Amino acid sequence: MTTLDTIGHGPWREATRRLAAGEARLVSLWGDGDKARMALSSAGRADLERVDALCVDGAFPSVGAAHPPAIRLERALCDLYGFTAVGARDKRPWLDHGRWPIRHPLGAREANAAAAAPYAFLSAEGAGLHQIPVGPVHAGIIEPGHFRFHAAGETIARLEERLGYVHKGVDALMSGADLTRGAELAARVSGDSTVAYQIAFARAAEGALGVAIPPRAHWLRALMAEWERLANHLGDIGAICNDASFALMHAHCGILRERALRAAGQAFGHRLMMDRIAPGGVAADLDAAGRQALRDGAALVRDRFPRLVELYDNTTSLQDRTVGAGVLDGELARRFGCGGVIGRASGSAFDARRDFPYPPYDELTFDAPSLSEGDVNARVWVRIREVEESLRLITQILDRLPAGPVRVEIGPSGAPGEAHALVEGFRGDIFVSLRLSADGRIARCHLRDPSWFQWPLLEAAIEGAIVADFPICNKSFNCSYSGHDL
């Protein structure tokens, strides 16, 4: 990662220009001390670039003004640090709902005396338009968030999301914590991506300390990551079909998912594989029985899954709901640097496992399947293909798992350190930027969920659809609330 000059905001403005011109992809934007920072990736570069803006009098030039994907990250940064994004068009708070006892928890903290002000939703005007407020408590067993629809009859004229309900202050809890505590928090940023977050945090910590971990640890991490992807995609494929009231698919996918969770429980001692990865390696080795449980689990999915794919493909009443629904324009997805299933269903080919390879993926054979239709159906099919790819990867890993230790002791290096990691979770690329003090404690840890660049696109994809299609479109995106709100 290249650090550019922080003075004068010239590099910051140039980076903003490149983002707006489509020459670079925004990886994240966050605050640290008296600086606003961003990370970018661009074609032809094997590493990420980082650009800083020193905030003079708490102000930095807005990136979101020229490059909309930065808007919400910038609003969150301003909430947490009390900075001002000069030139920003949307100055509304994002994570801060006016209910915290303090303001600017990561900056100059001050008591929050004011009562929570009503949120100014964007408006839509026209004959016959009405509003439908939904949430934060939803009808299903899902996370909380608010959706404000402006609809003309059944047709959605505008959807605006309001998030931040599950903001837990993870960044502030990280600051000053040791790495063990940091790993515990990282594992709980988004429970469905606990493995991917644990890997990203551990990789950043190992980078900051200059520690190399044993090969077997890398392979076991990838095994868990692919198992997590497999289990989540199985759940999502079923749940999307369930939102078209096709319960049969949901039931069968649910059975495979439960088998996968039980196998993970047997192999790793936790169904979701929480707290199984630690900076320095993995928390526990995989024994022969665990290896067999995973082999059996993978064999079962390999046997049963094809007939479910056939069921999906041959049920026209189901296809009627998924084909052509919630189309996400490929150009918009590219502009937002949208990763994961959502990006790859809209023509993007980005996959951190391949584009910023980390061990052991550089030694494994796999595809990152991509489609261009961008509808619910394409998002289902990308998931189907990724289930197949994960099965391939799991087989390769189980066959070739190197022997040896699974963990090295880590300790403070005696000097401050800084590193980042980009890890492909089931939802997309997770970015972690970690700065350690000389005593090995966390000075600043920023974790960016892929959902930051996916949630805004749901608003675009749903425009012009009917309200009744929202649940299936939303499920096909399956963005994280907790990972985003942090």
Next chain:
Amino acid sequence: MRRVLFEGLIHSPLTESAPDADDPELAALAQQVERAAAANLGRSLSIRHVDAGSCNGCELEIHALGAAFYDLERFGLRFVASPRHADVLLVTGPVTRNMREALERAYAATPAPKWVIASGACAKDGGAFAGSYAIAGGVGDVVPVDLHIPGCPPNPAALLKGLLALMRGKANPSVSAQRGRGKASGG
């Protein structure tokens, strides 16, 4: 589709009559749930889930409870879409300050008699997030809690055990006390 449906007809159910073939404890538990539900609630208990700030791990395991292996509904236990239809609020997560009012309103909207289950380590006392400026506390700091189910997250078997404990009224003396109050904070 015919093939899948046909196979469903000729194969024995996946639902574990002992709900989990390798866990006799759970099998016994399942029978007890059925008896207790019949005795106390006329064979039905409606549960409304509220995520007050969880990491989503708890939700994944609550979902798993609906899978064919556990088949919660055979006990008369079912998840409902509104607190107004619910007997039980199953609350997950630490309560974030941004969700506090929503939880209070969900509780107020639940008709009495009602019970609250705080599910998971965070719901007890904030768990890994305790002490944050953004956390109001555990569920019990915001609404009266009748039962806590431990785990991070509680797995489906632990959730079933918790529901059983609640129905047998042993979890907490306040269960019966609260039932007696009847009209308290009804929606």
